Every structure is written in structure tokens, then in C-alpha cells.
Amino acid sequence: MARLPKELVRDFVRKGNFKSIKDIEEALKDIFKDTIQEALEAEIEEELGYSKYDLANKSTTNSRNGKYKKTVKSSSGTIDLLVPRDREGAYQPKIVEKHQRDISKLEDNILSLYGKGMSTRDISSHVQDIYGFEVSAESVSRITDKLIPLIQEWQSRPLDPVYPFIFLDAVHYSVKEENRIVKKAAYVVLGVTLEGRKEILGIYIVENETSKFWLSVMTDLKNIGVKDILIASVDGLNGFDNAILSVFPQAQIQRCIVHQIRNTLKYVSYKDRKSFAHDLKSIYTAPSEEAGLTALNTIKDSWKFKYPYALRSWEVNWSQLSAFYEYTEEIKKVMYTTNMIENVHRQFRKVTKSKGVFPTDMSLLKQLYLVVIDLDKKWDRSFKRGWDQILGQLAIKYENRLSEYLF
Numbered sequence: 535m536a537r538l539p540k541e542l543v544r545d546f547v548r549k550g551n552f553k554s555i556k557d558i559e560e561a562l563k564d565i566f567k568d569t570i571q572e573a574l575e576a577e578i579e580e581e582l583g584y585s586k587y588d589l590a591n592k593s594t595t596n597s598r599n600g601k602y603k604k605t606v607k608s609s610s611g612t613i614d615l616l617v618p619r620d621r622e623g624a625y626q627p628k629i630v631e632k633h634q635r636d637i638s639k640l641e642d643n644i645l646s647l648y649g650k651g652m653s654t655r656d657i658s659s660h661v662q663d664i665y666g667f668e669v670s671a672e673s674v675s676r677i678t679d680k681l682i683p684l685i686q687e688w689q690s691r692p693l694d695p696v697y698p699f700i701f702l703d704a705v706h707y708s709v710k711e712e713n714r715i716v717k718k719a720a721y722v723v724l725g726v727t728l729e730g731r732k733e734i735l736g737i738y739i740v741e742n743e744t745s746k747f748w749l750s751v752m753t754d755l756k757n758i759g760v761k762d763i764l765i766a767s768v769d770g771l772n773g774f775d776n777a778i779l780s781v782f783p784q785a786q787i788q789r790c791i792v793h794q795i796r797n798t799l800k801y802v803s804y805k806d807r808k809s810f811a812h813d814l815k816s817i818y819t820a821p822s823e824e825a826g827l828t829a830l831n832t833i834k835d836s837w838k839f840k841y842p843y844a845l846r847s848w849e850v851n852w853s854q855l856s857a858f859y860e861y862t863e864e865i866k867k868v869m870y871t872t873n874m875i876e877n878v879h880r881q882f883r884k885v886t887k888s889k890g891v892f893p894t895d896m897s898l899l900k901q902l903y904l905v906v907i908d909l910d911k912k913w914d915r916s917f918k919r920g921w922d923q924i925l926g927q928l929a930i931k932y933e934n935r936l937s938e939y940l941f
Contacts, residue, residue, distance in 0.1 A: 567613045574627060578618040581625045596622045606635055644677050649904030651885040654678070681900045688903065693735060693759040696939050697725040698928050699868060700735065701767045701875040702774065703790075705882055707898055708891045709739075715891055716741055720882070720902060723751070724875045726868075728939060730921035732913050734878070734906045735760075739895045745773025752781035762935055764928065765857075765869050769793045775854065784935065789854040790872040791818045794847070801844040810837065810844070817848070818870065823859040827852070861931075864924050881905055 552561070579585050584592045601616040617627060626632060647657045654671040704719040723735040738751055763785045768774050775787045795814055802810045813833045820826035830852075834845050848855060858870045868874075885905050892898040929936050 567615070570613070570630065571615060574615065574617055574630065577627060578620065578625050582620065596620050596624060604630070606630060644674055645681070645904065648674070648678050649885065649901065649908060651888050651901070653889070678897075678900055681903060682896065685899060685903050689736060690758060693755065694725075694727050695759060695761040696728060696764070696936065697735075697760065697762075698728065698764045698925070699726040699767065700724065700763050700765075701872045703769045703872045703875045703879065705879040707886065707889075709895055709898060710891055710893050711741075711895075718895070718898075720898065721751070722875055722878060723755070724878060728925065728936075730925065732874070734909070737899060737902055737906070739899055745777055748774045748777035749780060752777050756781050764932055764935070765865075767869050767872050769872055770797075770851065786857050787854045788857045788869045789851055790870070791855065791858075792871040792873060794851075794855060797847065798844050802841055806840070810841070813837075820859075823856045826856060826859060862927050864920055865927060868924065878909065881909060 575586075578598065582592075582596055582598070583594055586598065597620065599619040599621040601618050604615050604617050606613055606615060615630065617630065618625070644657055647660060648654075652660065654674040657674045658671045701724045702721065704721045706717055706719050708715050709718045710716075718739055718741050721738045721740065723738075725733050725735045727733060735755060736751070738747075740747055760782075763778070763782045765786045765788060766774075766778055766782075767788045767790060769790050770793065778785050778787065795811065798814065799807050799811060813836065816829040817826050817833070820829050830845065830848055834849075837844065858866045861869065882902055882905055885901060886898075889901075892901075925940075929940055
């Protein structure tokens with residue numbers, strides 16, 4: 535884009551005799567209007583092939599047919615333009631299109647503000663302050679409704695056939711439903727592609743988590759292209775293991791060790807938590823499953839009289855907690871915790887922290903979707919520096935399942 539020469543800028547400043555920023559903004563608004571007006575005149579001249587009053591060079595049956603007034607919204611406020619017309623109706627303005635009423639990218643800015651957590655009323659007030667015209671909260675809501683088909687398209691987009699890792703966890707919000715406030719969970723599925731790129735596969739908002747619900751989520755993933763999942767890291771969600779195995783029977787389920795430790799320490803007195811947590815470390819840092827199970831039994835013997843219930847969930851869920859022992863250290867670090875998806879939740883909370891209650895499920899989904907789109911732009915193609923090594927190890931362990939996608 536061409537820039538104005540400094541000499542013209544200096545001349546503009548000298549002749550303007552500006553006393554405030556507002557004076558400059560008003561002057562720039564006039565220049566902006568004049569520039570658009572001249573651009574429209576240039577457009578119709580190019581369309582007709584001759585300049586105004588230059589009838590000698592006219593070689594067309596078409597001609598100018600006056601102008602009509604059009605008011606548009608800009609970043610400087612409203613601007614009144616005079617749009618040229620031609621007699622045959624062939625001229626279609628490109629600078630300011632026929633039905634275009636906003637030349638400020640206002641809708642994009644509104645969606646950006648909405649994506650950063652501002653309420654529709656706050657956005658309405660912000661637009662009034664910055665742009666100098668009113669956009670009602672209802673209009674802001676209608677603008678954000680334009681996200682709905684984009685969300686639907688995103689939800690049904692084709693996914694990769696194989697994901698080496700998926701992570702699944704939930705973040706909770708209050709949502710209005712039939713004149714009552716309901717606590718709902720936004721369940722997020724995050725995948726890592728064969729190229730090592732993080733990708734949100736889906737967001738599902740529900741009130742009650744059931745095995746039937748998880749079966750529908752897994753079926754949905756399969757229907758939009760996922761054929762295989764190697765390792766699924768979860769936070770002990772009810773029914774998830776059975777649901778995923780019914781759709782992806784070869785998947786390895788790994789319960790999040792970090793969540794398991796947190797849940798265990800809930801049953802331990804505050805004064806004992808540090809030493810208890812130190813003992814737990816001997817389980818998940820053990821070199822093998824056998825050594826880990828030995829460490830678990832040792833801790834159980836040490837604390838069984840004081841905290842008999844604390845380690846029960848380790849014993850009940852051992853098959854899913856111990857899955858990571860059969861993998862290399864590089865793969866273990868990826869799969870044994872859902873911290874990767876918790877980082878996504880932290881981004882969600884930054885945006886939604888000012889919202890006590892969402893009016894609908896869709897209003898919540900719209901806001902989370904905008905965060906996902908923003909995250910997708912920020913995430914690098916590389917998952918982490920050691921991804922090539924991790925993929926090589928997975929290729930050996932899952933040779934039969936990965937060969938057609940890697941080679």
C-alpha cells in the first residue's frame with residue numbers, strides 16, 4: 535500500500551493548525567471522505583472509458599446519470615458519499631459496493647471484542663465511544679450470530695484419519711436454561727496430529743455427562759474422518775473408557791496422573807500433604823509397572839491407618855493409571871497428564887472470567903469458538919522440539935497402524 539510523502543504530511547499539519555487529536559481526526563475524516571469520493575469518480579470513468587465532459591473521446595452509448603446519496607459507517611464515524619450512476623446500469627462500484635453500509639470492518643472488530651470477553655452491552659458502548667454511532671446490544675448479538683454457520687462448518691469439518699494423542703477434559707460454566715441457571719460443562723477434545731500440531735477436534739456443551747454422551751462424541755469424531763486413536767489421556771471421566779473403546783477398540787486409555795494426585799490429596803490432612811505427595815512421586819517415576827505397583831503397596835502400608843481411603847482409586851483404576859509404563863520417557867511426558875488441554879482451559883477462562891452467566895449454550899459456544907480460532911493462529915506447526923523422535927518411537931510401536939499414513 536502506497537504511503538503519503540512526508541512533504542504532504544508536513545503541509546497537511548502546517549495548514550491544519552491543529553489544537554487537539556480530535557481536530558486531526560476530523561481533518562482525516564474529511565480527507566478519507568474526499569479520497570473515497572475521488573475513487574468512485576475514477577471507477578465510473580474507467581467503466582465508461584472517458585472522463586467527465588470529455589465527450590470527444592466518448593466511444594460508448596452509456597453515459598453518466600447523476601449521483602445518489604449514500605451514508606456509510608467508517609472508523610471515523612458516518613460519512614455521506616455521492617455515488618455516481620450510469621444510464622445503462624452497468625457500473626457496479628467496487629470501492630463501496632452496492633449494498634455495503636459499513637466500510638470500517640466494524641463487524642470484524644465487534645467479533646474481536648466479543649472474542650476477548652466483552653458483553654454485547656459493553657461492545658455497544660465501546661462502538662459509540664470510538665466510532666461515533668450507535669450499535670445496539672441486539673445488533674451486536676445479531677452480528678455474533680454470523681458465527682453460527684461458521685461453528686457448524688467447523689464442527690463438521692473433515693478430521694485426520696489418525697491422531698497419535700488425544701486429550702479430553704472439561705471446564706464448567708453457568709448457563710441460563712428455561713428461567714433457571716444450570717451448571718454446564720464444555721468438554722474439549724484436543725488432538726495432536728502426525729505432524730505434531732495441536733488441534734481442537736471439538737467442543738461439546740452438556741449438563742449431564744453419561745456414557746451415552748461420550749459414545750456420541752466418539753461416534754461424531756469417527757463420522758468426520760477419524761479412523762484410529764493411539765493414546766487417549768483423560769481425567770477419569772465417567773464412561774469415557776468404555777465409550778472410546780467401543781468406537782476405537784485399539785486405543786490406549788491413560789488417566790491423568792496429575793489429576794489423580796490432586797484427587798488423592800483431597801483425602802489427606804494439609805499438614806501431611808507434602809510428605810504424602812513426595813511418596814506418591816515414587817509411583818509415577820518408577821522405571822516399570824512392577825516397580826510402580828510395589829511403590830503403591832509400600833505407600834499403602836505406610837499410610838493405611840491414617841488415610842485408608844486415599845489410595846483406593848489408585849488400586850481400582852490401576853490398569854489405566856499404569857498404561858504409560860510401557861512407553862519411552864519421551865512419550866510418557868506427553869501422555870501421563872492432560873496439562874496440554876488445561877492450558878486451553880486457561881485461555882478460555884481469561885476470556886470468560888467476566889461472565890457470571892451465559893444466556894444460552896450457543897452464546898458460550900460462540901465465545902469458546904473464537905478463542906479456539908485465535909489459539910489455532912498462535913500454535914506453531916511443531917508440537918515440541920522432540921516430536922520427530924516421539925513419532926519415530928510411535929512408528930515402531932504401532933507399525934501396523936501407522937505405516938499407511940507415514941510411508
